Amino acid sequence: MTENLPAATRFARQRVRHRFTAREAVVTAVTSPGGPFIRVTLSGPELHDFVSDGPADHARLFFPHPLTGELVAPAPVGPDADGIVRPEAPMFPRDFTPLNMRTDPDTGLRAFDVDFLQHPEPGPASAWAAAAEAGDKLVVVGPRGSATAPQGADSLLLIVDPSALPAATRWIASVPARTEVEVVVDASPADLDWIEPYLHEHGGRAVTVTEAFGSLADAATDAGIDDGTFLFAAGEATRLIPLRRLVKYEYGLPREQFALSGYWKRGMVNFDHHAPIDPDDPED
Structure with missing residues (x-):
């Protein structure tokens, strides 16, 4: 038991910063992990230094335009550099929790899973997942840390x-x-x-x-x-x-x-989870 420890020690969480960049990822599998979820496995050479060590981590996935299929997304500043270049055109990003970070034993490439919750009225992300096939591409940005x-x-x-x-x-x-x-x-x-x-x-x-x-x-x-x-x-x-x-x-x-x-947030498209939860008391 830890009742004698101060809160800062008892609930200590190691914090690590990661290289912040944009990485292309390729769908390698689409499966059902249970319930109304679709699990999409992403892999590819650009994920070689992708890291996600925290349970609350999120990565921002950039999806193709739902009508044209064009994938417009940020690009890396350069090899091994920190930062991204954002395009001027409209983009379709959503934040998701990376799951099961691993190295694929067959390819030697880094891979992770994303579980997409299916909705009665699907948005760009869930609609994309419902039609996803091996070989489809996304761009992954983050996590920052x-x-x-x-x-x-x-x-x-x-x-x-x-x-x-x-x-x-x-x-x-x-x-x-x-x-x-x-x-x-x-x-x-x-x-x-x-x-x-x-x-x-x-x-x-x-x-x-x-x-x-x-x-x-x-x-x-x-x-x-x-x-x-x-x-x-x-x-x-x-x-x-x-x-x-x-x-x-x-x-x-x-x-x-x-x-x-x-x-x-109900009634809001692409809510920024960094925004204050309580608008009357934004101090975190």
Whole structure:
């Protein structure tokens, strides 16, 4: 147990910067990892120095124009250089969690997976994934850096909606076996039938999975947060506002003890997850 450690030590996360550039990636496989997800495997020579060490990492994927099929995307400044050159033409980027970073044993090339959640009204990314075939190309930008999962937390509380389930699997796999993990899912009860096995299979261990009742602040209160709990929450930005206010003002948790990220915002296309979750209190 870590009750005598200060929060900065207990919840310490190693932070590393990566070379920030644009890399071409090629689809090598399209599979089904469970539920309404499509898994696309990306690889290619330009991924040789692609790194993603943190469970909250994101890479920005640039997709072809949904009507013309033209891929307009940033380009690298130069070989081994840091930075990108952005084109003037419109682009179609979306942020995703890189999964299963590895070296392909057959080709010797770096590869990773991306899980695309399918929607009743698909956007450019999910529509592209539904039609993706081996040989299709994307451009990948980032991640700029990684922050590892805290290794000293007694428990990990994940409050996520389906868009953040891929990240949740990385969190589950990144904490020590002694860390108790609970996942509260902001979804319908019927969705738990596929969410629990998805988390188990891709997180690498069985965890407690429950449905969020009421607001996400209510869900956090029901789950319980003590001095040894690290909280990660992600999903629809406005749903996260009461939770952020709870942990920051009512609980007074130290900043090291939680991480919240708005992955999307209802009514807004291509929401920037770097934007403040709470417009009335933008200070992070």
